[in-house]
Amino acid sequence: MRLDGRELVLGVTGSIAAYKAVLLLRELARLGATVTVCLTEHARAFVGPLTFRTLSGRPVLTDLFDPQSEDAVEHVALAERAAAIVVAPATANLIAKAAHGVA
Numbered sequence: 001m002r003l004d005g006r007e008l009v010l011g012v013t014g015s016i017a018a019y020k021a022v023l024l025l026r027e028l029a030r031l032g033a034t035v036t037v038c039l040t041e042h043a044r045a046f047v048g049p050l051t052f053r054t055l056s057g058r059p060v061l062t063d064l065f066d067p068q069s070e071d072a073v074e075h076v077a078l079a080e081r082a083a084a085i086v087v088a089p090a091t092a093n094l095i096a097k098a099a100h101g102v103a
Contacts, residue, residue: 004032009078009085012052014042017089022047024088025055036061036078 008028012021021037028035037052038061049060064075079085087094097103 002032003028006083007034007036007081009036009038009082011038011085011087012043012047013040013087013089013091013094014045015089015091016046018043018046021088022051022055025052029055
């Protein structure tokens with residue numbers, strides 16, 4: 001399966017398994033996807049943004065409300081252009097919030 005021309009968002013949450021997201025990013029890129037990585041504060045404690053930036057060739061988002069962003073509402077723009085959003089690893093906290101519609 002090829003992902004040429006597809007833009008994906010890879011959300012990485014704070015878990016010891018965060019290092020596996022690096023392997024996932026590498027595979028998605030190998031399949032031709034353009035991947036934008038979003039790291040939570042706790043994810044950065046396990047894997048730094050530089051690792052993801054190097055492998056994706058794109059800026060890593062660590063604050064969706066960054067005033068330095070090119071797009072004032074980056075979180076909305078990102079959702080509009082993404083073909084899919086993958087969260088890996090997803091902590092139990094994130095899964096529970098998603099299941100109950102908590103932002």
